[in-house]
Amino acid sequence: MIALIRYMFTVLLLSQRHLAPLLLFVGLLAVLTSSDSGPLAATYGSVAGAMLVCSVWSTMALIGLEDPTHRSVVVVTAGSRLRVLLGSVCTALLWCLPLTAAGLVLPLLFGSHTFTAADAVLGVEAQLTCALTGxxxxxxxxxxxxxxxxxxxxxxxxLLLAALLGRGVSPVNILLGDLQNASDSADLLGSTGVLLVVAAGVLAGAVAVTQAVGLRRN
Structure with a gap:
């Protein structure tokens, strides 16, 4: 699996299809957090929303890099379609990790905030929740x-609009509502951790559906 992820990550970087979602992510952070001096919980809510959009785009770009013939070769080499699908998911998540680090730091540079350990944990939880959903x-x-x-x-x-605007439909909607109304990051660490687990379950369900449909087609 490590070799498969390394291969996919290399292909993504060489294709340069990661640049557009990357620039979008940084641009959204600059627009949404510039000159901001409010609570970091609300700021990281904006960052998490940007992560949602970027992760959707990056994942679709990654899976769409290979035509069906090339993907069939990768499947044969890897041993199964599920293994290749899981490799794609892991690669997309790996790509979101450096973006998560940037999402923690850039708002501190663009705005004026007092940064605590609770803010850091909340920022990571929020961004990973949106990354998994995306x-x-x-x-x-x-x-x-x-x-x-x-x-x-x-x-x-x-699906993006449903995740963002549907009340109680997705962990993202609940998360962003909690972050916008919070004044202390420490108060949200537990509930945000639960939403992170729910988002992981949503991703597992999406993988299961995609694998089942793919097997029926083939």
Whole structure:
């Protein structure tokens, strides 16, 4: 699995398809957190929202790098379709880790905040919750399920809006609501940790659905 993840990560970097979502992430952080001096919990809510969009885009780009023929070769080499799908998910999550670090630091440079250990933990939890949810959406809207890019784009936008705006529909909506109304990061560490676990479950479900549909098609 390590070799597979290394291969996929290398292909993603060489393709340069990571640049567009990366620039979008940094741009959103600059716009949403510039000159901000409010509570860091609310600021990290904005950062987490940017992570959601970026993780969806990055995952769809990663899975869409290979045409069906090339992917079949990778599947044969790796041993199974599930192994390749899990490798894609792990690679997407690995790509989100340096973005998470940037999401912690850049708001401190763009704005004026008092930074604590609780803020750091909350920022990581919030961004990973959105990253896992975004990867789940990216997997469901990838080339593995949608042959036409236009259909995949529409589906991803619908799921993004549902995740952001649907009350109680996704851990992201609950998370962002909690962060916007919080004044102390320490008060949210427990509930945000629970939402992180829920987001991991959402991703596991998305992988299971994608794998089941892929097996039926083949």
């Amino acid at each position: 990867i789940a959406i990216g997997v469901l809207c990838s080339r593995l399920l949608f042959r036409r890019q236009g259909h995949a784009l529409v589906a991803s936008l619908v």
